[in-house]
Amino acid sequence: MKDLLTTVSSIFVILFSLSVLFLAEPTDARTALSSEQRNEISDQPLGKSSLLFTRVQGVKIKKGVLIFMTLEEAGLEDHYFPLRGKNVVLSQTPDKQLPVNSIQFTEESENCLRINICPSIQINLLEELTAL
Secondary structure, eight states, rough: OOOHHHHHHHHHHHHHHHHHHSSSSSOSOOOOOOOOHHHHHHHHHHHEEEEEEEEEEEEETTTEEEEEEEEHHHHHHEEEOOOOEEEEEEEEOTTSSSOOOOOEEEEETTTTTEEOOOTTSOOOHHHHTTOO
């Protein structure tokens, strides 16, 4: 009887955990952008998906993982993106029109991802990548 009770209670705990996991609303990584910035992002050709993270507080690359922190309503949020095993183009060009303190992920093709880092973010990409 005790085994049956523990089994049933375990099943309830697992079902509750799964329901919380599937019913939780995902947080929107994009923050409010001006209409000019939205138009610039939407001017990209179809098939290229883009994701923009604004209010970036810090960026570093450690052991092949791009780590950056964004300021959200609930506080600082860490983001991790593995760079190894993928065709990733990291760029930090001053002529790219990005909002201040932002990072943009753009899917260039099926196997290529471009990561544009705003020039106002202090990171030396050459030094960080050679430290792998």
